[in-house]
Amino acid sequence: MKVFYFTATGNSLDIAKRFGGELYSIPKVLKGNQFHFEDEKIGLVFPCYGFAAPNIVREFIEKVTLKSPYIFVIMTYGNKLAGGVNWLVRFAKQNSIDIHYADGLLMIDNYLPIFDINKQKLKEKNTERNLSRLLNDVNQGKRFIRKKTFSDSLLTKGVQYFYKKNPNFNTDKDFSVGAECNQCGTCVKVCPRDNIKLNNKPVYGGNCEFCLACINLCPQKAIRLKKESNPNARFRNENITLKEIIAANE
Numbered sequence: 001m002k003v004f005y006f007t008a009t010g011n012s013l014d015i016a017k018r019f020g021g022e023l024y025s026i027p028k029v030l031k032g033n034q035f036h037f038e039d040e041k042i043g044l045v046f047p048c049y050g051f052a053a054p055n056i057v058r059e060f061i062e063k064v065t066l067k068s069p070y071i072f073v074i075m076t077y078g079n080k081l082a083g084g085v086n087w088l089v090r091f092a093k094q095n096s097i098d099i100h101y102a103d104g105l106l107m108i109d110n111y112l113p114i115f116d117i118n119k120q121k122l123k124e125k126n127t128e129r130n131l132s133r134l135l136n137d138v139n140q141g142k143r144f145i146r147k148k149t150f151s152d153s154l155l156t157k158g159v160q161y162f163y164k165k166n167p168n169f170n171t172d173k174d175f176s177v178g179a180e181c182n183q184c185g186t187c188v189k190v191c192p193r194d195n196i197k198l199n200n201k202p203v204y205g206g207n208c209e210f211c212l213a214c215i216n217l218c219p220q221k222a223i224r225l226k227k228e229s230n231p232n233a234r235f236r237n238e239n240i241t242l243k244e245i246i247a248a249n250e
């Protein structure tokens with residue numbers, strides 16, 4: 001089994017690892033030169049962004065060919081998935097990838113503009129219980145696509161339309177670097193887009209995934225958002241090391 005993943009703060013890597021199999025980082029695959037993969041089972045694990053998939057995952061789906069009798073998708077999310085899974089299944093189909101199993105998994109929400117990580121950590125999300133169901137299903141090769149309601153579809157369509165019409169929403173122009181920065185370079189290493197250079201302090205190049213890895217993982221908490229819920233609260237999944245995220249995204 002091959003499991004492809006994208007992660008900013010470790011949730012999706014934590015889940016990808018639990019499925020076992022060979023792990024492939026999506027940003028690394030995109031930087032390489034092999035785009036055809038085959039296996040008896042193939043998995044995709046990544047976070048939900050804006051009730052749909054991150055741009056880097058879309059690029060991956062557009063670029064690769066996947067040959068397998070069983071392809072599963074797990075979208076980690078922190079609050080509301082809306083029609084995210086269904087959006088992905090359709091997008092994959094348009095790119096000649098048939099998904100046989102697709103579901104979401106509720107975890108801590110790392111979207112700092114809205115959520116206070118300290119409060120998120122206190123919420124009961126039943127992640128382990130839900131994960132064991134997903135693991136069982138995939139082990140048994142169950143076929144299932146998460147159901148969506150009419151309002152789920154509307155939410156996904158609405159937010160995706162908003163993103164399209166507002167290209168300046170959620171960009172690296174929203175970030176500022178404080179005097180606490182000691183030029184350790186962690187931000188450069190965790191950026192999946194190679195969008196950050198160190199020039200006394202981090203300088204952003206305008207090709208931002210808005211995954212917030214640089215902000216959440218800065219050891220000095222020196223990088224901030226113009227608008228955020230709690231500038232002192234930052235997140236990394238407790239089962240995943242900074243080294244693993246660097247290895248995935250560098």
Ligand SMILES: Cc1cc2nc3c(=O)[nH]c(=O)nc-3n(C[C@H](O)[C@H](O)[C@H](O)COP(=O)(O)O)c2cc1C
Nearest residue numbers: 008009010011012047049050051077078079080110
């Ligand atoms: C730009 C952005 C958009 C997000 N959009 C959603 C969303 O639409 N719904 C949701 O429930 N969580 C959303 N989240 C939260 C993440 O999906 C969630 O925290 C995920 O588990 C993070 O995975 P990671 O640790 O592997 O990066 C968003 C996070 C970011 C950074």
